[in-house]
Amino acid sequence: MVPARRWLVVAAVCAVFAVAVYLLAVWTVPGQELENAALRGADEAAARDQVAADESLGRITVYSLAAAVVLVGLAGLLRRRWDLAFAAVGVIVGGQLVTQVLKRFLLPRPPLVPLTGHYAANSLPSGHTAIAMTVLFAALLVVPYRWRGVTLFFLLSWAVGIGAYTVTAKWHRLSDTLAADAIALGLACLASWWLARRGVVRRHDGPRRIPRVLVVTVAVLGGVVFLALGGILIGAALTGGGYEDTVRTNEWVVYLAANSFASFGSIAAALVFLATWRRREVVCTRP
Numbered sequence: 001m002v003p004a005r006r007w008l009v010v011a012a013v014c015a016v017f018a019v020a021v022y023l024l025a026v027w028t029v030p031g032q033e034l035e036n037a038a039l040r041g042a043d044e045a046a047a048r049d050q051v052a053a054d055e056s057l058g059r060i061t062v063y064s065l066a067a068a069v070v071l072v073g074l075a076g077l078l079r080r081r082w083d084l085a086f087a088a089v090g091v092i093v094g095g096q097l098v099t100q101v102l103k104r105f106l107l108p109r110p111p112l113v114p115l116t117g118h119y120a121a122n123s124l125p126s127g128h129t130a131i132a133m134t135v136l137f138a139a140l141l142v143v144p145y146r147w148r149g150v151t152l153f154f155l156l157s158w159a160v161g162i163g164a165y166t167v168t169a170k171w172h173r174l175s176d177t178l179a180a181d182a183i184a185l186g187l188a189c190l191a192s193w194w195l196a197r198r199g200v201v202r203r204h205d206g207p208r209r210i211p212r213v214l215v216v217t218v219a220v221l222g223g224v225v226f227l228a229l230g231g232i233l234i235g236a237a238l239t240g241g242g243y244e245d246t247v248r249t250n251e252w253v254v255y256l257a258a259n260s261f262a263s264f265g266s267i268a269a270a271l272v273f274l275a276t277w278r279r280r281e282v283v284c285t286r287p
Helices: 005-026 029-042 047-058 062-078 082-106 127-142 145-168 174-197 210-237 243-249 251-276
Strands: 201-203 280-282
Touching (some): 005 029, 005 251, 029 243, 047 145, 062 082, 082 127, 082 174, 127 174, 127 251, 145 174, 174 201, 210 251
16 A cells, blocks of 8 residues: 555645746736736747647537537546545536636635726636636546656646646736646646545556656756746846836746746646656456
């Protein structure tokens, strides 16, 4: 039996991180000014990028979400594990329940800076980012160990793209995507903890698979690049005079930094989840 504590620890860290993001980005004047600058900077994105963002986000509907739920549920049942199917489906459904309740009913957005229209309403956390990340995590849960790298290869770029596209399309702010990443990761870890407590998670002693190692290596390098790029851009945007003036005159750079950090957040969440499952798999009851 594999110790389950690791997943509870990561879930707790995710909760703390999501709260910190909310307080810093929503309940401080600098946080709101910076993210509003990124929204204005997104207006300068190329028309083709905005169209691609709108189209990609538009493909996420109630029907596509239902299809994802059915597919991961069937994958778990095909492995003859109803608890695995339940856990994977619970990650996706739970992700939407948590994000929608928080966004619509529990988390206010105080009017600390002048802003009108629908942007004045709370948009944290991002439902679309939560869908993309929970689908990724649910898929990683239900697939056999040998298919984990392939699953990561096909779904990670899509999930990362959705998080970044929410910023490009001005559907969400950076904090919305980061909070959604943390919520999705936390729920996936709780589902993993539940499976481990049931005694269905075991250590995998087979050989390493080179394709999986390559996919993870590329993901790590991509995450480092996005983090470094975001840090350089935000540093450049905040260099100069007063905070308000530098933010206001560098809105395009702030947007690029937000987009980079959104991509990094999704990659980091995926890699953390994958690390908790390193050399571990769900026992299949198939004879």
